[in-house]
Amino acid sequence: MSHTSKKMKVRRNDPCPCGSGRKYKNCCLNKKEPEPENIKDMYLKKYKIKLKEQADIEAIRKAGRLVMETFDQVRANIKPGITTDEINTLVHDFTVKNQATPAPLNYNGFPKSVCVSVNEVICHGIPGERVLEDGDIVNVDITSILNGYYADANQTYFVGTPSEDAQKIVNVARECLRLGMEQLKPGNTLGDIGWAIQHYAESQHCSVVREFVGHGVGFEFHEPPQVLHYGKKRQGVVLAPGMVFTIEPMINLGKKELNVLDDGWTAVTRDGSLSAQFEQTLVVTEDGFESLTPFDLK
Ligand code: MF3
Ligand code: CO
Ligand code: CO
Numbered sequence: 428m429s430h431t432s433k434k435m436k437v438r439r440n441d442p443c444p445c446g447s448g449r450k451y452k453n454c455c456l457n458k459k460e461p462e463p464e465n466i467k468d469m470y471l472k473k474y475k476i477k478l479k480e481q482a483d484i485e486a487i488r489k490a491g492r493l494v495m496e497t498f499d500q501v502r503a504n505i506k507p508g509i510t511t512d513e514i515n516t517l518v519h520d521f522t523v524k525n526q527a528t529p530a531p532l533n534y535n536g537f538p539k540s541v542c543v544s545v546n547e548v549i550c551h552g553i554p555g556e557r558v559l560e561d562g563d564i565v566n567v568d569i570t571s572i573l574n575g576y577y578a579d580a581n582q583t584y585f586v587g588t589p590s591e592d593a594q595k596i597v598n599v600a601r602e603c604l605r606l607g608m609e610q611l612k613p614g615n616t617l618g619d620i621g622w623a624i625q626h627y628a629e630s631q632h633c634s635v636v637r638e639f640v641g642h643g644v645g646f647e648f649h650e651p652p653q654v655l656h657y658g659k660k661r662q663g664v665v666l667a668p669g670m671v672f673t674i675e676p677m678i679n680l681g682k683k684e685l686n687v688l689d690d691g692w693t694a695v696t697r698d699g700s701l702s703a704q705f706e707q708t709l710v711v712t713e714d715g716f717e718s719l720t721p722f723d724l725k
Contacts, residue, residue, distance in 0.1 A: 436714070437614040444614065444665045446473050466667055475651040476643060478669035483576070484710050484719070487645045487671060490527070491578035491708055491719035494569050497521050498582060498722070501569075505584045507561045511543040514567060515554035522571050530570035530577055530648050537692060542568040542581070549636055549677050549685055549694040549702040561587030564597060566704050570648060579644050579673050580720035581706040592680055592701055599631045600678040600703035605724040607656070607674040611709060611716035615666050621658025624676045634683035636702070638694070641673040644708055666711045671719070675706030 437444055443454035445461070446469070455461075461469065470476040479487070500521050501514060519540035522529045529540035537553070544552035544566040545559065552566075559565060568581035583597050603624045610619040628635050641654030652664050656676040681700030688695065696702050708719045 436612070441614045442616060442661055442665050444667060445469065446665055467669070470667060470670075474664055476664070476670060477646055477650060478667065479645055479671045479710065480669070483645060484669075484671065486574055486576040487578055487708065487710070488719045490571050490573035490576045491580070491721075493522070493525050493527055493573055494571050494578045494580050494708075494720050495722065496525075497569050497571065498567070498580070501567050502584065505559070505565065505567075505586060507559055507563075507587050509559050511545065511552065511554040511557045511559070511565075512539075514543050514565075515539045515541050518567075518569055526573070528572040530572050530579070531568075534648060542566070544568070544693075544702075544704075546701055547696045547699050549679070549696060550639055550704060551692040551694055553690060553692055559586045562590055562593065563587075564589065564593045564701060564703060568704075568706065576646070577644050577648055578708045578720050579648070579675075579706060580708060580722075581675065581704055582722065583703040583705060595631075596633065596678060596680045596701045596703045599628060599633050600676060601705050601724055603628050603635075603656070603676040603678055604674055604705040604707065607676065608707070608709060608716065608718070608724075611666065611711055612714065613666055613668055613711060616661055616663045617652060617654055617666070618658040618662030619660055620674060621655040621663075622660045624674075625657035628676070628678050634679045634681065636677035636679060636683055636685060636694075638685060639675075639677055641675045641706070643670070643672045645671045668711055668713050670711040671708065673706050673708050675704060677702055677704045 439452040563586040566583040570579040643650030681698040684697040
């Protein structure tokens, strides 16, 4: 089927998919729609975004399946008494055993194969001797490279029995990812995603970390665009089929400010409050999206 014969999904008053910033009706509505090849060129030239073909998406989906199988291993082993380094070993060995490579290892000098972030650690926790204790929350962020393709996802787990604060921040962070994903369809913008996340987090009196963002992914670990977890409706890049990127809101129970420890990686909440995060690798489709690292968000 030709691109032009599809039923119109962009409404007259929507931002024009060409990225001009004008309304569709005042821009490309009356022009012939660009052919898919031109859309690919346009996104590359304008935003340095590499739209993915079906074969690329299938390869990222395979990497994503491996990431999700790795989570099955991790989940079964999260309990009081395990060290974060034992989680690292588990992730590393399972990844390598499956002919894949853990992307974090040596990435910009990161020394381990997975990020493990406990309680007030927002992200980029380095696995080590820390022992998980009853009541902790722990975010495990896994990125695998399979046949040259990357998939990236993370989840926050309870260790033993969670406190009320722990339950609250984990539930809010999970809902933030779900609401961000709900915005994924051609014609919506990156700003719509950020707005949905920020609006909900702040309505729950939680805060959104600004220093770290979602990102294009697939051919590399971090590609354009940056996906902010805050923002304004109808602003930013217009979503197009074939865009593959993560949404990975980091949500704090207290204030949004952070410190990075002397190891150069570990980001912690400045006020010591709990922080939680969930992440999936997502592809925009003709009529919505598909998660390439799917897990339940209820
Ligand atoms: N997985 C993280 C992300 O979601 C990036 C970790 S970079 C590392 O983008 F070097 F710390 F591994
Ligand atoms: Co990511
Ligand atoms: Co990640």
